[in-house]
Amino acid sequence: MALLKKKTKTNQTKQKFLRGSRGQFSQKAPPGRRRQKNDRLLTIIIIVVSLAGIFYFGGRAILENSKKNGENPFEYNIEYFKKSGAAMLHYDEVKQVKINLPKVYGIAVGPEDRLYVSGDNSVLIFDKKGGFLSTIKTAGTVYCLAVDRNGDVYLGKKDRIEVYDGSGAAKARWESLGEDAIITSIAISRQSVFVADAGSRVVLRFDKSGKLQGRIGEKNEAKDIPGFVIPSPYFDTAVDPDGFLWVVNPGHHSLENYTEAGDFRASWGKSSLAAAGFCGCCNPTHIAILEDGSFVTGEKGIARVKVYNRLGEFVSLVAGPDRFVEGVVGLDLAVDSAGRIYVLDPAKKTVRIFRKNKLLPRSGLIEVFGGVGTFFQKGSDPPEVKI
Numbered sequence: 502m503a504l505l506k507k508k509t510k511t512n513q514t515k516q517k518f519l520r521g522s523r524g525q526f527s528q529k530a531p532p533g534r535r536r537q538k539n540d541r542l543l544t545i546i547i548i549v550v551s552l553a554g555i556f557y558f559g560g561r562a563i564l565e566n567s568k569k570n571g572e573n574p575f576e577y578n579i580e581y582f583k584k585s586g587a588a589m590l591h592y593d594e595v596k597q598v599k600i601n602l603p604k605v606y607g608i609a610v611g612p613e614d615r616l617y618v619s620g621d622n623s624v625l626i627f628d629k630k631g632g633f634l635s636t637i638k639t640a641g642t643v644y645c646l647a648v649d650r651n652g653d654v655y656l657g658k659k660d661r662i663e664v665y666d667g668s669g670a671a672k673a674r675w676e677s678l679g680e681d682a683i684i685t686s687i688a689i690s691r692q693s694v695f696v697a698d699a700g701s702r703v704v705l706r707f708d709k710s711g712k713l714q715g716r717i718g719e720k721n722e723a724k725d726i727p728g729f730v731i732p733s734p735y736f737d738t739a740v741d742p743d744g745f746l747w748v749v750n751p752g753h754h755s756l757e758n759y760t761e762a763g764d765f766r767a768s769w770g771k772s773s774l775a776a777a778g779f780c781g782c783c784n785p786t787h788i789a790i791l792e793d794g795s796f797v798t799g800e801k802g803i804a805r806v807k808v809y810n811r812l813g814e815f816v817s818l819v820a821g822p823d824r825f826v827e828g829v830v831g832l833d834l835a836v837d838s839a840g841r842i843y844v845l846d847p848a849k850k851t852v853r854i855f856r857k858n859k860l861l862p863r864s865g866l867i868e869v870f871g872g873v874g875t876f877f878q879k880g881s882d883p884p885e886v887k888i
Contacts, residue, residue, distance in 0.1 A: 589776055591817040592808075592842065594824075596854040598631045604642075607657075607833050608845045608852060611648030612667075614837040618845070618852060619643035624656065624665075629837065631854075637669040645833075647687040647694075649709075655694060657684040662696060662711065675711040688738040688746065693761055695746055699736040702729045704748055706763065717763035718748055726765045727753065735786035735801070735830075741811075742794055751783035756796065756813070769813030776807065777815035789834040789842070797842055799832035806832060806844055806855075819855050820844065 602620035609617045614629035624637040624646065637654065645657035652667030660682040664673040678684065678698055686697035693714065694707045704717040720728025729736070730752025737749045745766065746759045755770030771778045779785055781802035789797040794811035797819065806819040819842055825832075826848040833845040842855045 589818040590821070591857060592819040592855040593858045594820070594853055595841070595856045596631055598627060598852040598854070600625060600850045600852065602850065605845060605847050605850050606643065606831065607645040608835045608843055609646050609648045609654075610835040610837045610843060611654070612650065612652055614839070615648075616835070616843065616852060617646055617648055617654060619646045619656065624654065626669075635669060637665055639663070644684060645686050647689050649689050650691075655687050655689065657687050657696070659684060662687070662694070662707075664711075673711060675707070678705070683734050685734055685736040686738045688740045690740045690744050690746070690761060695738050695740070697736045697738045697748065699731050699734045702731050702736075704738060704746070704759075706761070715763050717746065717759050718750075718757070724765060727757075730783075732783045735783060737785070737787045739788050739790045741790045742792060747788065747790065747796075749785055749788055751786065754779035754784060756785075756788065769809075774803070776805075776818060786830070787832055787834045789836045791836050791840055792838070793840075797834050797836060799834050799844065801830040801832070804829050804832065806834070806842070808842075817857075820853070 598616065598618075600618050600620070602618070602623060602625065605618060605620045607619040611617060615634070616627040616629070616631070618625045618627070621642055622639055624639065624643055626634045626636070628634055637656075639656060641658055643656045643658065647655045649655070653672065654665045654667075656663045656665065660677045660679060662675040662684070663671065664675075666672050678696075678701075681700040682698050683700035684696055685699045686695075688695040688697075692708065694709060695717070696705045696707065698705060703719050705713060706715045706717060707713055718726065718729050720726060727750070729748070729750050732752055735749075735751055739747050741747060744761065746761065748757050748759065749755075750757050750768070750770075753770070754772045755768045757768040758766040760766060772780065774780045779798075779800060781800070784800040784802065785798035786801050787799040791797065791808075795816065796809040796811070796813070797806065798809065799806050804822050804825040808816045808819060810816050825846065829846065829848040831845065831847045835843040837843070840857060844853045844855065845851075846853055
């Protein structure tokens with residue numbers, strides 16, 4: 502009996518020891534799991550150290566480079582795109598017409614290629630050689646204008662249209678478009694007068710007596726009309742040789758084509774700093790259409806005038822940014838029967854006339870900007886006509 506009790510006690514002690522041993526082993530992770538944990542920790546440390554090295558050495562490189570060049574490495578710099586290449590220039594400036602007005606806003610070419618220039622309380626009229634002919638006195642500023650085939654002159658005030666005949670006598674004063682109206686452009690077809698209202702973001706179609714016929718370009722998803730985006734008061738129109746209306750959608754960097762009744766037909770244009778595109782918040786600001794259906798466009802920001810064919814494909818620069826004062830806006834455009842392009846330069850209060858050349862100039866002084874050449878011919882400044 503004593504021996505049995507002793508064995509029982511010994512067994513209980515062994516069981517207690519084994520339970521304690523199993524408990525101790527159960528609190529420790531298996532060797533494989535410990536290795537995985539250590540590997541993850543090592544990977545995290547390597548990633549953190551690598552990122553710290555990239556930021557430190559990269560930041561030092563940028564800082565040292567900016568100190569060397571004296572430039573802000575994060576600056577939005579468009580200077581390269583302001584340089585015009587000779588290979589893209591196919592127009593020569595042949596004349597400048599000085600305008601004796603405090604401010605100038607719009608130009609148009611009418612019958613016999615007469616030039617009309619609007620400004621403060623006046624419209625000045627010149628012959629096709631730039632000689633001054635007459636003045637139409639107006640009560641208030643004329644921001645835009647258009648001339649019909651019969652010589653009638655349609656003037657755009659802020660909120661209304663006024664009509665004068667070819668002799669400068671007043672014919673009609675249309676009703677106001679409202680306090681919010683901002684008339685920015687007038688285009689005339691055989692039957693209609695199209696008025697661009699930047700305030701309402703719409704083109705209004707009138708008959709020639711001033712009766713409203715319709716509204717064009719308002720957003721309509723069912724008719725696939727995107728609606729005009731107009732961040733600033735530049736909103737131009739023109740009628741092509743086939744009688745179709747073209748309207749600039751400046752916020753979309755595009756030109757849109759409509760029938761006279763207002764049905765959307767097509768559009769073209771793309772956003773780009775390069776010469777073939779339009780950039781900034783809202784370009785082009787102005788357009789004109791040549792007799793062959795080609796488009797002339799004017800831009801702000803990077804001030805430049807360009808020509809596109811009737812399919813919207815880039816053809817040529819007329820004048821690059823180096824030909825204008827920095828920051829100039831309001832490069833209104835017109836064309837005459839000879840295909841010459843008229844550019845209003847408000848900064849110089851001048852109408853500048855360009856003619857297509859047959860060949861690129863091969864003589865004269867060449868200035869090169871970053872490998873892009875611009876041609877200048879000594880002693881070839883265009884003549885000026887002062888009034």
